[in-house]
């Protein structure tokens with residue numbers, strides 16, 4: 001092999017190594033992106049599928065997303081919209097210009113007169129995309145040991161937060177509970193249905209509002225890590241001291257995007273690291 005042949009060999013080897021690291025690391029990466037006051041959560045599966053839950057309050061979410069994913073990635077396999085509030089959806093309009101979105105999962109809540117909802121529907125039509133309505137207890141299987149179950153998908157609540165799409169993502173022995181902005185009443189409904197909620201990682205409901213994270217729910221979830229997605233100096237005063245107290249009493253370690261920036265949780269299906 002001449003000098004150039006050797007160089008090309010080394011470059012190909014390094015590229016192969018890079019791709020392997022991202023694609024078959026056998027690890028699940030979950031990023032709670034630092035988007036200020038709002039939610040944007042990206043899940044990258046060991047086989048390189050991307051599940052995005054919400055898109056934050058503005059386009060700054062896109063640079064956070066790009067930082068999290070491998071540089072070549074331009075595809076979102078599943079986009080989940082928890083509910084139609086600005087702090088969860090505004091960044092998604094521009095997302096559609098930058099990424100190829102395969103599936104959009106929503107609840108049956110269709111607030112036709114709501115401005116944000118109309119804006120989003122227009123963006124979907126522009127990109128020839130249609131939403132798929134999901135129901136509670138529906139399950140999506142991504143691999144033998146990787147699935148997502150819908151725990152709540154209400155559509156009749158006056159308060160949009162009550163219609164939050166709630167998911168439990170399971171990878172091996174590890175579970176992540178993504179609650180959107182679900183209030184205590186919604187948590188109680190989930191408990192009343194008898195759904196399995198216990199999870200190592202809890203995306204704390206409604207940015208740490210005192211109207212979410214009820215004691216009974218926390219007891220059932222029994223989280224090891226509680227992730228709060230709130231913005232610095234937000235006008236709502238999130239997270240509320242009462243909610244923080246309940247989270248502390250549940251025994252979980254509390255992390256917050258407003259202090260830590262983007263929080264990346266990595267799991268091999270047995271343990272988590274962050």
Ligand SMILES: [Zn+2]
Nearest residue numbers: 038085087181
């Ligand atoms: Zn919110």
